[in-house]
Amino acid sequence: MDSPPSPTGQQHPVQPAPAPLGHGPAGSAAGPPHGARSHGTAVAPAWARPAPRRDRGLTATVVMIVASSAVLAWVGMFLLDRLGPPAFIICGILALVPLGICVLGIWWVDRWEPEPRSTLVFCFLWGAGVSVGIALLVGPYFTLALLELVPSGSADLLGMVIQAPVVEEIAKGMGILLLLLVRRRIFDGPVDGIVFAAAVAAGFAFTENILYFGSALLTAGGATVYQLGFTFILRGLLSPFAHVLFTACTGLALGLAARRAGNAWIAPAFVLGLVPAILGHMLWNGGPALLFGDFFVFYFLLQVPFFVLAVTGVWFLRRSEQRLTQRRLGEYAGAGWFSDAEVQMLATGAGRRRAMAWARAHHTAAPMKELIRRSTRLALTRQQIVAGREVEANREYERTLLGEVSAIRSALLAGTA
Structure with a gap:
């Protein structure tokens, strides 16, 4: 009996062709990787599953999650004490709405090569806890320093237009920088930088929204419902991505630096990324009052076009x-690890959709999703090798990924034979 059509559209499951001796991506000039079987002048890509290795980066991420959670707990107690339990609960529920919108946006950006959930959790906790904590502790002293430089200035105006953008963007950017230094391997480029930045910014905005909604609720007097509703519409519905847009500049710069070998570009990229992040934040905070005189004029003439431009830029980066x-x-197909049809299946949006439809019909959606994920990770690891990033460590990881991809594919096709 014939096997069912494979997800590549061929009648029989695709079997990889042999890899030419010494030319496989994981091989070297001296020959194939250790463990490959030689057949004359070619090497068949046959692998045993490598022994699992301890992921030190994951351990560090867990430590950072625990530390950030502790800071978030302190920030939560501060807000609870300042707002009181009823307002804290009401405003926390309202703040979930813009957070949900941001999460959907992050999911859209991150669909092609999803980042590990542990890193996204850390980014959110850093934004919601550590960044807010830094702003609460450092912000007042920064404003006092500004008043020393500009004695005739307004503390509220200086705090809103200068202190908040500078302190908050540095605080948020530090989380992305820390993640890059600790989990360099998974930081592949500008899209990753934007995703991590968006998660940090979404966390920061979530906590800040609780504070703003609470202030509107407690200081509105007889117009409580109106003031809270107005603040919710402005911050929660019209501008949920404001912080995301600012901090994405820092993430984009660090993502571009991550593509280069070594660490020399990281510090300059961090500073260069902060410049548009801070300036954009300054414009957002001060533009309506100082330049336009009306929030809605500012919003539709400047903020909406900027948002559309940002989304367009992210779309091109994803492409x-x-x-x-x-x-x-x-390149792996040329060395025999994949067929050309499999490359189309794994590396194009249409191919992935067909593959997942096929897998769901054969009750193998989970392994197919894992095959796509590991193959994408393999391609990005190969890119790191080409760029000269930690070549030896990435070659070892490449071999591990090749073994995992081969094992998943074999199990997937065996289950539908």
Whole structure:
């Protein structure tokens, strides 16, 4: 009996062709990787599953999550004491709405090569806890320093237009920088930087929204419902991505630096990324009052076009990442690890949709999703090798990924034979 059509559209499951001796992506000039079987002048890509290794980066991430959670607990107690339990609960529920909108946006950006959940959890906790804590502790002293420089200035105006953008963007950016230094391997480029920045910013905005909603609720007097509703519409519905747009500049710069070998570009990229992040934040805080005189004029003339431009830029970055995945997996196809049809299946949006539809019909959606994920990780690891990033460590990781991909594919096709 014939086997069912494979997700590549061929009648029989695709079997990889042999890899030419010494030319496989994981091989070297001296020959194939250890463990490959030689057949004359070619090497069949046959692997045993490598022994699991301890992920030190994951351990460090867990430690950072615990520490950030402790800071978030302190910030939560501060807000609870300042607002009182009823207002804290009401405003916390309202703040979930813009947070949910941001999460959907992050999911859209991160669909091609999803980041580990542990890193996204850390980013959110850093934004919601550590960044807010830094702003609460450092902000007042920074404003006092500004008043020393500008004695005739307004503390509220200086705090809103200068102190908040500078302190908050540095605090948020430090979380992305820390993640890059600790989990460099998973930080592949600008899209990753934007995703991590968005998660940090979403966390910060969540906590800040609780504070703003609470202030509107407690200081509105007889107009409580109106003032709270107005604040919720402005911050929660019209501008949920404001902090995301600012901090994404820092993430983009660090993501570009992450693509280069070594660490020399990281510090300059961090500073360069902070410049547009801080300036954009300053414009957002001061523009309506100082330049336009009306929030809605400012919003529709400047903020909406900027948001559309940002979304367009992210779309092009995602397309670039897809082309990169296809190009790098194509190199493995040339060495015999994949067929050309499999590259199309794994490295194009249409191919992935067909593959998942096929897998769901054959009750193998989970392994197919894992095959796509590990193959994409393989392509991006190959890119790191090409860029000269930690070549020896990434070659070892490449071999591990090749073994995992081969094992998953074999199990997937065996289950539908």
